[in-house]
Amino acid sequence: MKITRVLMFAVLAAYLLWVVYPMVWVAYSSLKDDEAIFREAFALPAWDGLRTENYARAWKEARFGEYIFNSVWITAVSVSLIVLLGAMAAYALARFYHPLGRGVFWLFLSGLMIPVQLSIVPLFFELKALGLLNSRLGLILVYTANGLPFAIFILAGFFKSLPRSLYEAAVVDGCSEASAFWRVMLPLARPGLVTVAIFQFIGVWKEYFFAFMLTSGEAGEAVRTLPLGLANLSITSQYRSDYGMLFAGLVIVTVPILVVFVALQKQLVKGVTAGALKG
Amino acid sequence: MATVTLSRLVKRYPDKTGGGVTVVQGIDLEIRDREFMVLVGPSGCGKSTTLRMVAGLEEISGGTILIDGRVVNDVPPKDRDIAMVFQNYALYPHMSVYENMAFGLRLRKFPQDEIDRRVREASAMLGLDPYLERKPKALSGGQRQRVAVGRAIVRKPKVFLFDEPLSNLDAKMRVSTRAEIARLHARLAATMIYVTHDQVEAMTMGDRICVMKDGRIMQVDAPLGLYNHPDNVFVAGFIGSPSMNFFKGRLRKPAGPGPLLEFVEANDKAEPARFMLDARLSALGASHVDKDVIFGIRPEDVLDAGADSPTPPGRSIEVAVDVTEPMGAETYLYLNTGATSFIARVRPTDRFQPGQAVRVSFKMESAHLFDAVSEQVLR
Numbered sequence: 001m002k003i004t005r006v007l008m009f010a011v012l013a014a015y016l017l018w019v020v021y022p023m024v025w026v027a028y029s030s031l032k033d034d035e036a037i038f039r040e041a042f043a044l045p046a047w048d049g050l051r052t053e054n055y056a057r058a059w060k061e062a063r064f065g066e067y068i069f070n071s072v073w074i075t076a077v078s079v080s081l082i083v084l085l086g087a088m089a090a091y092a093l094a095r096f097y098h099p100l101g102r103g104v105f106w107l108f109l110s111g112l113m114i115p116v117q118l119s120i121v122p123l124f125f126e127l128k129a130l131g132l133l134n135s136r137l138g139l140i141l142v143y144t145a146n147g148l149p150f151a152i153f154i155l156a157g158f159f160k161s162l163p164r165s166l167y168e169a170a171v172v173d174g175c176s177e178a179s180a181f182w183r184v185m186l187p188l189a190r191p192g193l194v195t196v197a198i199f200q201f202i203g204v205w206k207e208y209f210f211a212f213m214l215t216s217g218e219a220g221e222a223v224r225t226l227p228l229g230l231a232n233l234s235i236t237s238q239y240r241s242d243y244g245m246l247f248a249g250l251v252i253v254t255v256p257i258l259v260v261f262v263a264l265q266k267q268l269v270k271g272v273t274a275g276a277l278k279g
Numbered sequence: 280m281a282t283v284t285l286s287r288l289v290k291r292y293p294d295k296t297g298g299g300v301t302v303v304q305g306i307d308l309e310i311r312d313r314e315f316m317v318l319v320g321p322s323g324c325g326k327s328t329t330l331r332m333v334a335g336l337e338e339i340s341g342g343t344i345l346i347d348g349r350v351v352n353d354v355p356p357k358d359r360d361i362a363m364v365f366q367n368y369a370l371y372p373h374m375s376v377y378e379n380m381a382f383g384l385r386l387r388k389f390p391q392d393e394i395d396r397r398v399r400e401a402s403a404m405l406g407l408d409p410y411l412e413r414k415p416k417a418l419s420g421g422q423r424q425r426v427a428v429g430r431a432i433v434r435k436p437k438v439f440l441f442d443e444p445l446s447n448l449d450a451k452m453r454v455s456t457r458a459e460i461a462r463l464h465a466r467l468a469a470t471m472i473y474v475t476h477d478q479v480e481a482m483t484m485g486d487r488i489c490v491m492k493d494g495r496i497m498q499v500d501a502p503l504g505l506y507n508h509p510d511n512v513f514v515a516g517f518i519g520s521p522s523m524n525f526f527k528g529r530l531r532k533p534a535g536p537g538p539l540l541e542f543v544e545a546n547d548k549a550e551p552a553r554f555m556l557d558a559r560l561s562a563l564g565a566s567h568v569d570k571d572v573i574f575g576i577r578p579e580d581v582l583d584a585g586a587d588s589p590t591p592p593g594r595s596i597e598v599a600v601d602v603t604e605p606m607g608a609e610t611y612l613y614l615n616t617g618a619t620s621f622i623a624r625v626r627p628t629d630r631f632q633p634g635q636a637v638r639v640s641f642k643m644e645s646a647h648l649f650d651a652v653s654e655q656v657l658r
């Protein structure tokens with residue numbers, strides 16, 4: 001009993017180290033210059049020689065200042081739209097009967113099963129025709145459409161698991177269909193909304209493929225997101241040997257994910273387990 | 280406040296055959312202003328469906344519902360001025376007790392001070408003051424039940440609807456809450472419709488009781504009216520505990536003078552039990568001589584013929600004791616004639632042994648005769 005506990009603790013501790021150390025390493029390496037990185041790769045940076053200007057350079061030279069604005073803007077709008085539209089669609093599919101309801105649900109689910117990369121060619125031409133290449137709106141629309149199936153799948157399960165009598169109590173209390181949704185059903189689906197929001201946040205924040213395919217040239221430069229900037233940085237830093245700046249860029253990309261995850265972790269666990277039990 | 284009138288009310292659910300199942304079969308019922316009407320009946324008889332149609336939670340397949348003289352068939356629940364207490368309470372889990380009660384008022388845009396006044400009044404009345412800031416999941420079943428009642432009363436609706444609100448409480452809570460709701464009714468002077476499958480609840484709470492079976496109304500009357508004057512075998516057997524005893528048999532006109540009829544039990548195993556009816560029952564049964572009837576007698580009207588005043592000849596029968604059940608204040612005797620098993624309620628001092636033969640007689644003033652085919656009472 002005691003031995004197994006100790007063993008388990010040791011295994012988990014080792015695993016934690018395995019996962020966390022690379023991140024910590026990147027974080028402190030971002031404060032070293034290249035020479036220090038290559039001389040003693042694993043050493044902590046010297047207190048008096050902290051290279052905070054790595055960040056300044058990533059921000060300015062590698063244009064992370066602009067990219068982060070694009071990323072935040074595109075991610076915030078996409079995730080909000082996914083959660084909002086996903087919740088509304090899921091609620092309608094879960095709560096009301098319609099002869100085509102099942103068909104629509106499966107149509108959405110098929111979006112989960114087909115790799116989206118397959119659709120890139122028609123998607124490209126469609127956006128081109130709409131004049132939405134190299135635009136934030138174009139990326140937002142693609143990300144929203146891409147995220148909806150997952151959101152609907154998770155949230156429909158949530159809405160189905162809410163007792164019908166709560167809805168009935170709400171309409172007897174004086175709610176219209178709309179206010180029953182906004183004031184009673186939606187707040188009750190919060191763990192599900194948070195789950196969807198976190199997964200979609202991570203997915204959109206680090207999305208590379210669409211961002212790469214749907215932006216190009218000078219026009220695309222203005223709407224580039226962080227993953228593109230990072231990829232760019234990692235290619236150029238190999239030639240110019242500027243690993244300090246690359247690591248600084250990595251930290252800038254990673255920190256928001258960590259912050260969001262830690263802040264919402266409790267809700268996330270609740271949402272995932274509730275979905276698992278009821279779904 | 281308000282009357283509720285159901286007329287020719289029908290509820291039909293679609294089913295696989297396409298014909299549909301009719302679960303409420305055209306009922307007519309008038310619930311008077313300020314009346315406490317109980318809908319009672321066995322599981323699946325359509326009580327909840329009827330109540331939910333009044334609430335507007337189920338579509339009406341036929342007939343009309345009037346609340347306060349207005350046809351509400353197509354009026355959404357929020358505009359019917361009703362409040363409902365659900366069996367599982369259906370409290371909003373994300374709101375505090377206070378907000379649960381205030382919700383309906385907020386939706387109706389009441390001013391904040393009025394909301395506060397009404398919520399505090401209801402909470403004081405229901406003893407919920409210490410819990411106002413709690414979430415429902417931090418309350419006991421009884422407290423949740425009271426919040427559900429509070430949520431209904433703050434709105435001061437025309438009609439209160441209850442769907443088995445006590446069935447999730449333990450036996451003791453149920454008795455005290457029963458009394459509380461009855462007091463509430465007296466105090467609010469509101470029209471209430473209360474659904475239960477428990478005939479004790481129905482008897483103790485209702486001004487009038489509507490007994491339902493298979494989507495039809497069997498009888499509507501005040502509690503004692505139902506108890507003493509059931510219209511049919513179903514109501515006679517449903518109301519009262521232990522339930523009324525029934526003997527199947529025939530009426531016979533004995534040889535000789537006199538208007539009195541004799542009841543002869545249908546018994547192909549042994550010598551049938553037979554006994555004389557009194558003048559009232561004989562008159563009621565005159566149309567059914569030599570026809571099949573059902574004789575109904577409540578357990579408290581089965582008398583120990585040996586102990587009580589001497590019974591006239593032909594008025595008592597000999598039966599065997601199967602089981603004795605001492606309840607404390609009284610004892611239930613399970614008796615049988617060979618063909619019919621029945622129950623007698625006797626004083627606890629009486630000593631009876633299983634297997635023993637005893638003579639019993641029936642208190643004819645309280646007995647009932649029913650037509651064996653239609654199961655309607657003879658009158």
Ligand SMILES: Nc1ncnc2c1ncn2[C@@H]1O[C@H](COP(=O)(O)OP(=O)(O)OP(=O)(O)O)[C@@H](O)[C@H]1O
Pocket residue numbers: 292293300302320321322323324325326327328329475476
């Ligand atoms: N959605 C539905 N589709 C088909 N039949 C239904 C539906 N809802 C209820 N019923 C049927 O209607 C009948 C009446 O149901 P109802 O809930 O009114 O019964 P009840 O008298 O309230 O019983 P209980 O005491 O068990 O609550 C039942 O036989 C039930 O199976």
Ligand SMILES: [Mg+2]
Pocket residue numbers: 326327328
């Ligand atoms: Mg019911």
